[in-house]
Amino acid sequence: MFYEILVKPFRKAPARAMLLTGLTIVLIVVIMAVFAPWIAPYDPVQRTHDRFAPPSWKHLMGTNKLGYDMFSRIVYGSRVILEVVFIAAIISSSIGIPLGLISGYYGGKADKTLSIIMDSIYAFPSLILAITVAAILGPSPVNTALSISVVYIPTYFRMVRGKVIALKGTPLIEALQSLGLKTKTILLKHITPNIAPTILVVFSLSVADAILTEAGLSFLGLSVVPPTPDWGYDLRVGKTFLTGGYWWLVFFPGFMVIILAIGFALIGEALSERFNISREV
Amino acid sequence: MARGIGQYILVRALMIIPTVLILYTVVFIILRILPGDPITAILGTKNIPPEQLAALRKQLGLDQSLVTQYFDYLYKAAFHLDFGTSMTIRGRPIWEDIKTRFPRTLELTLYGFTISVILGVLTGLIAAKKGGKIDLSMRIYSIIAYTLFIPWFGLMLQLIFGIWLGWLPTSGILDAGVHIKHITGMNTLDALLTGNWTGLKSALRHIILPSLTLGIVLSGAYTRLVRANVAEVLSMDYIRAYRVHGIPEYKVTLYALKNAFVPIVTLMGLQFAILLGGAVLTETTFSWPGMGTYLVHAIESRDYPAIQGTVIFFSFLVGLISLIVDVVYALIDPRIKY
Numbered sequence: 001m002f003y004e005i006l007v008k009p010f011r012k013a014p015a016r017a018m019l020l021t022g023l024t025i026v027l028i029v030v031i032m033a034v035f036a037p038w039i040a041p042y043d044p045v046q047r048t049h050d051r052f053a054p055p056s057w058k059h060l061m062g063t064n065k066l067g068y069d070m071f072s073r074i075v076y077g078s079r080v081i082l083e084v085v086f087i088a089a090i091i092s093s094s095i096g097i098p099l100g101l102i103s104g105y106y107g108g109k110a111d112k113t114l115s116i117i118m119d120s121i122y123a124f125p126s127l128i129l130a131i132t133v134a135a136i137l138g139p140s141p142v143n144t145a146l147s148i149s150v151v152y153i154p155t156y157f158r159m160v161r162g163k164v165i166a167l168k169g170t171p172l173i174e175a176l177q178s179l180g181l182k183t184k185t186i187l188l189k190h191i192t193p194n195i196a197p198t199i200l201v202v203f204s205l206s207v208a209d210a211i212l213t214e215a216g217l218s219f220l221g222l223s224v225v226p227p228t229p230d231w232g233y234d235l236r237v238g239k240t241f242l243t244g245g246y247w248w249l250v251f252f253p254g255f256m257v258i259i260l261a262i263g264f265a266l267i268g269e270a271l272s273e274r275f276n277i278s279r280e281v
Numbered sequence: 282m283a284r285g286i287g288q289y290i291l292v293r294a295l296m297i298i299p300t301v302l303i304l305y306t307v308v309f310i311i312l313r314i315l316p317g318d319p320i321t322a323i324l325g326t327k328n329i330p331p332e333q334l335a336a337l338r339k340q341l342g343l344d345q346s347l348v349t350q351y352f353d354y355l356y357k358a359a360f361h362l363d364f365g366t367s368m369t370i371r372g373r374p375i376w377e378d379i380k381t382r383f384p385r386t387l388e389l390t391l392y393g394f395t396i397s398v399i400l401g402v403l404t405g406l407i408a409a410k411k412g413g414k415i416d417l418s419m420r421i422y423s424i425i426a427y428t429l430f431i432p433w434f435g436l437m438l439q440l441i442f443g444i445w446l447g448w449l450p451t452s453g454i455l456d457a458g459v460h461i462k463h464i465t466g467m468n469t470l471d472a473l474l475t476g477n478w479t480g481l482k483s484a485l486r487h488i489i490l491p492s493l494t495l496g497i498v499l500s501g502a503y504t505r506l507v508r509a510n511v512a513e514v515l516s517m518d519y520i521r522a523y524r525v526h527g528i529p530e531y532k533v534t535l536y537a538l539k540n541a542f543v544p545i546v547t548l549m550g551l552q553f554a555i556l557l558g559g560a561v562l563t564e565t566t567f568s569w570p571g572m573g574t575y576l577v578h579a580i581e582s583r584d585y586p587a588i589q590g591t592v593i594f595f596s597f598l599v600g601l602i603s604l605i606v607d608v609v610y611a612l613i614d615p616r617i618k619y
Binding site: 124128131135219232242243245262266 | 304312424429439445603
């Protein structure tokens with residue numbers, strides 16, 4: 001079933017390989033997050049007697065200054081990043097998509113004003129925007145999710161609005177209008193299914209980007225309260241000990257961030273190729 | 282034509298105003314509606330004499346109505362470049378900090394930008410020309426480059442070239458004891474202008490790793506775009522005609538690249554804003570004393586005027602860049618009407 005729906009439509013080899021690799025990565029990280037207590041050999045905030053121990057069988061990814069086991073922190077850290085990024089994606093899509101639908105369908109002055117506002121936010125360096133909002137809200141997973149979602153609302157809005165405007169002029173929609181269908185019906189039953197693939201692509205690509213933003217915020221010390229295990233935060237701590245040559249403190253947390261981002265980027269890439277959607281850079 | 286483009290630039294320049302205004306308004310509202318008073322952030326909450334509190338409120342203009350505060354700041358920032366004064370180093374104008382720090386960020390950004398364009402155009406061209414496996418590997422390169430987390434990549438470079446090999450410095454902008462006379466505020470340029478070779482060498486050694494980090498991470502987007510556009514142009518009839526007429530392949534590629542240039546210029550404008558965001562992470566990773574670290578310090582010390590000033594400065598900059606891009610766009614593509 002899963003194979004029939006998800007994988008079969010991807011006939012071309014590169015797209016299929018990209019999709020499978022992406023899905024595998026995401027699945028592994030999700031399993032890590034869900035089964036963290038069973039996978040992690042130690043408590044992520046429990047001091048062991050080994051401090052600054054290099055990777056070994058006892059500590060797969062070494063230990064840090066306080067003797068925390070890095071592998072256990074990495075496993076638990078997947079929880080924070082996934083939680084934050086998914087809350088952010090849900091907030092930004094549930095604001096950006098409806099606004100884009102309505103704004104694009106009705107047009108007029110409200111559409112113009114909204115577009116100018118969205119374009120201004122879109123043009124502004126996203127990380128700086130997220131940092132500013134996060135700094136003001138203070139560190140907590142929900143606040144971090146909120147500040148990240150602000151960044152991606154315009155992405156959904158612009159993509160959906162553009163698609164709706166393009167669809168609005170097609171004979172299909174014009175016919176439905178002349179049949180006297182309710183606007184709500186047209187928007188939900190006929191336009192939304194048409195733009196669903198686009199939304200999927202934007203979703204996976206913006207999640208890939210949001211992972212980097214979340215990690216960036218925690219790297220700057222704006223996301224979680226220590227000693228919560230978090231990849232970006234652990235990288236920040238690792239940076240202070242870099243001159244000591246403790247490579248494992250920086251290598252693993254950052255590497256996980258990249259792998260997870262690649263996972264979602266590959267899914268987005270495969271989807272955009274499958275549905276032939278030119279992605280906005 | 283001459284009058285036409287002049288008018289176009291003027292209209293586009295005026296369009297920066299709403300962008301800056303919107304962002305200013307957003308920041309203004311956020312900074313004021315949220316819990317937490319800048320006063321308590323500076324003085325702490327312990328028994329402050331009311332007179333001192335009132336004096337500080339007055340000094341920061343917080344005793345006025347919100348509407349007055351809103352327009353007062355706007356007027357001062359727009360006509361006197363007065364972005365207020367820092368709260369951490371009391372009384373230090375924020376504009377002074379921007380003046381010394383922005384050139385350093387600009388320098389880093391320009392180097393990163395150059396590296397990303399060169400790398401991106403090269404990889405994109407190779408992908409479009411060779412196709413097949415090489416094309417696929419270039420695509421994978423573009424995905425990986427895009428997702429390379431800046432702090433991680435920067436720290437890995439520091440670890441390899443700074444700590445293990447000991448070739449390059451891992452942080453800062455100059456070696457201790459090296460001085461460069463300031464003209465533009467950009468170290469490498471100033472050293473070049475004053476003929477200060479030791480200074481130039483020191484500045485270059487410090488900028489290599491941060492600009493490589495920024496450049497490689499941002500090159501992926503160019504790879505993708507150049508590949509797509511050049512491949513499209515290369516499949517056109519007139520390119521086939523060139524080849525049939527025996528025009529050398531490198532010239533044909535050059536023609537194709539030239540015609541793929543308009544979207545690339547658009548991307549350059551967009552990327553510049555991303556570069557500024559990336560600069561925050563790069564600067565923090567390499568302890569580079571630019572606008573990015575300034576913003577981070579301002580946030581850490583809850584210096585609200587400095588945060589506000591930096592954000593407004595950035596929004597102005599973004600507006601200016603998009604203006605430049607649109608003008609360049611109009612100049613290189615005769616089809617664009619203005």
